[in-house]
Amino acid sequence: MTETTTVRLLIIGPPGAGKGTQASRIAERFGVPAISTGDIFRANITGGTELGTQVQAIIERGELVPDELTNRIVADRLAQADAARGFLLDGYPRNVEQVHALDGMLEGDALDAVVLLEADVDEVVARLLKRAELEGRADDTEDVIRHRQQVxxxxxxxxxxxxxxxxxLVRVDGLGSVDEVAARIADGLEARLGAAVEVE
Incomplete structure (x- = not known):
């Protein structure tokens, strides 16, 4: 991509499909920030902010943070200088109402591509249970994980x-090694954007 090129991307897929891992690679490749609402929420929880306290109670119930709150946080983040040349969104928008809110924020500068990571539910649940065990994530019980998949x-x-x-929309098989999935994403974005996308 050239210095003057602006690229606005979104990655979606079921919880545990590996969006965060791939998002950081895509963002680095295009030289844009990866904006994860989950990371923003977790930073507030760790920092003990008022927002963090609200969000933690919601997440522990396996529910999603309300649209109004999420929309405000994303609008503030997209207004920061590092997002002027583009961005990769991860975890937002989650529903049609949030898409319309994002359309309003972008003021006609639509998304260039949406990467959809597809993954089998049982595979994802097994992956998240393993991560919960390794990282000690109290919110990742099987019931909560399956509820998130349903939501x-x-x-x-x-x-x-x-x-x-x-x-x-760029559909990508999300199962396989990190490098395999990254290569599929690169191929899909190259086809969609009409520009060479290097795989590191």
């Missing part, structure tokens, strides 16, 4: 049709 199916999956209709 994703109900609220976020409709975005797949919406972005497909807009002609910007």
């Amino acid at each position: 994703y199916a109900e609220q976020t999956a409709p975005l797949i049709d919406l972005f497909s209709e807009r002609g910007i």
Whole structure:
């Protein structure tokens, strides 16, 4: 990508599909910030902020943070200088209402591509249970994980049709090694954006 190119990307997929890992690689490749609402929320929880306290109670119930709160946080982040040349969103928008809110923030500068990581639910649940054991994540019980998968199916999956209709959806098999998935993403983005995307 050239210095003057602006690229606005989104990565979506079920919780545990490996979005965070791939997001950092994509963002580095394009020289744009990876903006993860999950990271923003966790930083506030760790910092003991008022927002963090609110968010922690919501997350521990396996629920999603309310749209109004999430929209404000994302709008503030996109207004920062490092996002002027583009960004990669991870974890937002999660539903159709948030898509419309994002459309308003971008003021006609639509997303260039949406990477959809597809993964089998049982594979994802097993992956998240293993991560919970390794990292000691108290919120990652099997019941909560499966509830999150159901919430994703109900609220976020409709975005797949919406972005497909807009002609910007890039479907990628999310199962396999990190490098294998990264290569598939690079191929998909190259086809969508019409520009060479290097795989490191």
